[in-house]
Amino acid sequence: MATYIIGDLQGCFDPLLQLLQQLNYNIATDELWFVGDIVNRGPQSLECLRFVKKVVEAGRGRMVLGNHDFHLLAQAAGLERFRSRKDTLQPILEAPDRDALIDWLRQQPLLVRHPVYPAVMVHAGIPPQWNHSEAAAHADEVHDVLRSSDWRVFVREHLFGSEPTCWSDALQGWDRLRYIVNAFCRMRYCDADGCLEFKAKGKPGSQPPGYQPWFVHPNRRNKDIAIFFGHWSTLGAFDGYNVHALDTGCLWGGQLSAWRLEDGTRHTLQCPQTLQPGKA
């Protein structure tokens, strides 16, 4: 019996199956947690989404939403802007089970807390100014809207954009929800005031002056709980400051990573260089 927390799939389904085989994964006894970005850019987004849905619906795993999963929801809700040539979402949008997949995906959370261990999973991180219960409450604010009939309006018209970058308890409405999604799903660096920066995507050391990885902020109020996240492929397999980074860039020819929660061990599979479109 084991719980594996698995890094960003981004449509890399064959590597997932190989990793699970390497782990002797058994759906009847093991749990799989996915850090989000299940879909997009890789070749088998539809297969990944169907698989994760099956595992979660069987009560044998959890997932959190990543920025690419939100991108899929926005496309499914009819947003034409922000469509990219690199997107590989069309097989999902044209699938016979499309409505069931989208309807299920939009009801997934932004934060999952382990029922026993002091551990949480998010896609990109938790802003320094939120303790873990505040973070869970803010994640629920978005979760509630995504489960409501307002979900299409939210993802189509109010989700995209990088403002506001600074949190305030006084934030309201769509701005508040947009900040919460951006923080959980896109954050890498923040400044001394905990304000977020979304342009820098490189590894630590490459960011603009005055910014640091969100998890090294000295007054971070969520240091007391282990945080598992993905999203930051250039950071790689980082373990420190009570955080564990799991996006090791399978899509880019790096590895697919799994963390076994019970004994705190990392497991990796080397991915091929040919997973992005045009590289096959």
Ligand SMILES: [Mn+2]
């Ligand atoms: Mn991401």
